[in-house]
Amino acid sequence: MRVVAGGWARWMASRHHTTCLARHPTARNMGVQCPASTLCTVPSIAMPPSQSCSLMTHPAYRVCSSKWLPQWWWRVSRKPARCLHTDERNLDQVTPSMGEQSSSSSSSSMVGEVVKLWTQSLDAAEVPEALLSAQHIVAHILGVPRSELQRDSTVVITLTEQQLEEVERLMTCRLARMPLQYILGEWDFHCLTLKMVPPVFIPRPETEQLVELALARLRGLEAPRVLEIGCGSGAISLALLHALPQAECVAVDQSKHAVELTEANASRLGLSERLTVVAGKVTIGARPPLPHSSYDLVVSNPPYVLRKDLMEVQPEIMMYEDLRALDGGKDGLEVVKAVLQHAHLLLPPGQTLLLEVDPCHPYLLPAWLEKQDLSLKLVQVHQDFNKKERFMEFIKTS
Secondary structure, eight states, X not given: OHHHHHHXXXXXXXXXXXXXXXXXXXXXXXXXXXXXXXOOOSTTOOOOGGGOOOGGGSGGGGGTXXXXXXXXXXXXXXXXXXXSSSOOEEOOOOOOOHHHXXXXXXXXXXXXXXXHHXXXXXHHTTOSSHHHHHHHHHHHHHTSOGGGGGSHHHHTOBOOHHHHHHHHHHHHHHHTTOOHHHHHSEEEETTEEEEOOTTSOOOOTTHHHHHHHHHHHHTTOSXXXXXXESOTTTHHHHHHHXXXXXXXXXXXXXXXXXXXXXXXXXXXXXXXXXXXXXXXXXXXXXXXXXXXXXXXXXXXXXXXXXXXXXXXXXXXXXXXXXGGGTBOOTXXXXXXXXXXXXXXXXXXXXXXXXXXXXXTHHHHHHHHHHTSOOOEEEEEEEEOTTXXXXXXXXXXXX
């Protein structure tokens, strides 16, 4: 994984297209720099100067003018992409040219036609969930919920020239496979609207089920104390705090961007007083200092993708999200095992650890756990809404 990304970074740097790629951790580790004066062209995504970028110089944008891409890119892009918990799609078609996009967007200015034409452009480029993407972007430009686009009165609204230009700009981002959540700058998760900023990991719908499992274990407890390991945008902790007014959460993440985004989301939602965000990496035998010595619940959606699967993830993930939030090592259990080790030390007897994992892990972990001196018992494996074994529940025994 590092070799491929590193080769891409070097190739792009040789052609002076490094400004947006520099945002990716692998490229930053290689010393690829992003000019502080360059401004990100994507609206609603406020980024620090050191990570500001130009969409037009992002390597993903070169998919639209494909002759600049190295030959190995086509070998990668022609493989079926591995979606995170969604239907797999074959991603082997070059996106339409800017001229084709422009003519499509200018042929009609009514909402219904704009959505239809851009859905066709996205679908032709094999962008996943083309209709959903087009609807979300147009609704965002109009400042209305997506459901409003179903109304007859909304479908016939005529977009202004400025709105059409904004639609084209954001659709270009989507054609470049930028995740919809980053384009909009926010996303809904378990009754909350969270700010989304690249490269922080985007919470998936299945993780809302992990929140529901946690709530079921915490309800009835007076002032429960929760530890989340690997908080990302803060989605799990903030959802728990929102649902349980007496709860307190401690959220840990190794990414400074994730820490900053979690704090920003907590402040935005008025939940900062009951949330402590800790920056640091959790490994077997090491963790950052925590404010408490015990917790009523430990919950984690750790990096658990097997390393062999990383090259098969969607372009949206490969090019924009922090791969450290996905890479679980050779067997996907590198961080999972560390979470188990620390949960053993931080949970009182009778309390619960909840993990989101790869479907193969419920078959791999029990054998490893039997060889460890850990007072944790696997009590149940829960399926996600795709009927995959996604969540593991452990109890501290003594």
